[in-house]
Amino acid sequence: MEASALFSTALCLPSLHLRSRLLHNKSPPHIARTNKPHLPPLLRSPPPLLTTTTTTTFRPSIFTHLSRHIKPISASSASATSITEPKKAQLQGAKIVPLTLSIAIGLLVRFVVPKPVEVTPQAWQLLSIFISTIAGLVLSPLPVGAWALLGLTTTIITKTLPFTTAFSAFTNEVIWLIVISFFFARGFVKTGLGDRIATYFVKWLGKSTLGLSYGLTLSEALIAPAMPSTTARAGGVFLPIIKSLSLSAGSKPNDPSSRKLGSYLIQTQFQCAGNSSALFLTAAAQNLLCLKLAEELGLVIASPWVSWFKAASLPAFISLLLTPYILYKIYPPETKDTPDAPAIAAKRLQAMGPVTTNEWVMIATMVLAVSLWVFGDAIGIPSVVTAMLGLSILLLLGVLEWDDCLSEKSAWDTLAWFAVLVGMAGQLTNLGIVTWMSNCVAKFLQSFSLSWPAAFGVLQGAYFLIHYMFASQTGHVGALYSAFLAMNLAAGVPGVLAALALAYNTNLFGALTHYSSGQAAVYFGAGYVELPDVFRIGFIMACINAVIWAVVGGAWWKFLGLY
DSSP states (O other), X not given: OHHHHHHHHHHHHHHHHHHHHHHTTOXXXXXXXXXXXXXXXXGSOOOOSSOOSSSOOOOOOOHXXXXXXXSOOOGGGSOTTOXXXXXXXXXXXXXHHHHHHHHHHHHIIIIISOOOTTSOHHHHHHHHHHHHHHHHHHHOSSOHHHHHHHHHXXXXXXXXXXXXXXXXXXXXXXXXXXXXXXXXXXXXXXXXXXXXXXXXXXXXXXXXXXXXXXXXXXXXXXXXXXXXXXXXXXXXXXXXXXHHHHHHTTOOTTSGGGGGTHHHHHHHHHHHHHHHXXXXXXXXXXXXXXXXXXXXXXXXXXXXXXXXXXXXXXXXXXXXXXXXXXXXXXXOOSOOBOTTHHHHHHHHHHHHOSOOHHHHHHHHHHHHHHHHHHHHHHHTOOHHHHHHHXXXXXXXXXXXXXXXXXXXXXXXXXXXXXXXXXXXXXXXXXXXXXXXXXXXXXXXXXXXXXXXXXXXXXXXXXXXXXXGGOSOHHHHIIIIIHHHHHHHHHTTOOHHHHHHHHHHHHXXXXXXXXXXXXXXXXXXXXXXXXXXXXXXXXXXXXXXXXXXXXXXXXXXXXXXXXX
């Protein structure tokens, strides 16, 4: 019996040891771990694209494959042998402190701050709800869409706005144009067209690190007007390519080797993205929102696509050309040359094969859409109808499926909270709040005897720097664009100049911090740039961009007759 017991115990020891290792989340050397986190494809580390050794065995990169399948792997796909530790119970619902502060701010405005004589009780009550909503967007007691819905509900419950008026912005053409733009961006990622274009630029310009940076920068500027989402461009196209290039050069995230190549490429792409977005009206969702809010103040820009591009072209192109070189000097990479990149990019293109039918359909659809965005006004086709036509073509020909549209959560979330903010901002204008605020600021600026150019500079600078308090470009626009545009107009700034300059600033401040935009979170999350460097480089490049756009842009806008 004793021998039998000892023998049974000996048989059980390996099993007990294995169980102990699994419970402590450690795998024995002879057993592969299966409890790795299931990351969305865009966040997985791509394999090397370029090598730094003398002998190279080419292995096709999978970053295009990853970008074509951007749906996250669900938890149900985990291996049956995965071991997960029980999660600690967490409080559900709104975060108490941010919730209390957001509501308190609105109540203070409503019941403590004296109501000006010029403002009606309805307008003052709507302003308090709007300010509380904006406070919630900054403090985040709930997700943005959920908090916006609460604000909208409050306007109806308190009878500040009737139901039809509160929901009127959900039929706004510009908001639906923004929603459809997310679907276009998904088409670029799904077909791999954006990946192919970027790889061509690596082939043409990738012999040096600086050339590689220019290749990626110019490729983003090329696809930006037809891919109206900076976040999608960052996460779906450029980050996977940059990670592949960096890993191949021995530049690893969260490691001292990150400065070899990855840090520089990330910073360059991040800082240039704002100028790419500012170059075209359809390059970013917030651009369209800016012009819609300007229209509500009576500022209608003729031929908006062409007018936008003409005014932005010279300062944006100069910034795009200077930014990689400036960063090459102030934030230099350790690896200066990448001689293997063009050859490997050529092999990569060969492995991708010829342009697929879906890619050709995507190209044709985007050429049609951009053409109609440019010339549509002359033939009576609104921009949103152009977008609907393009989406219909992609759905009919199978480039996109309806499930692709349904799974694009960011599009539907944007529809919800954009519509709320635009609706509230529009009603504040109708009820006279924006006019009252702009007159107050104008009188304050006049007390300093400021000319309109000086007032223009002060207001533009304030609008830019306030973004340190925001985690969203579009949220910033919805909260402050109308008010600052009205202040500019009251100070005597020419209308079109004020509207466009504020809109361009909206793109440029997207690279201030690691939370200032969607692409900021994507690039910082890659792990190649340290937080102090994000703030330092963000501030330096903000100052450089301010000089370029003020000097070059100012002279160019004078030439165009904007003032």
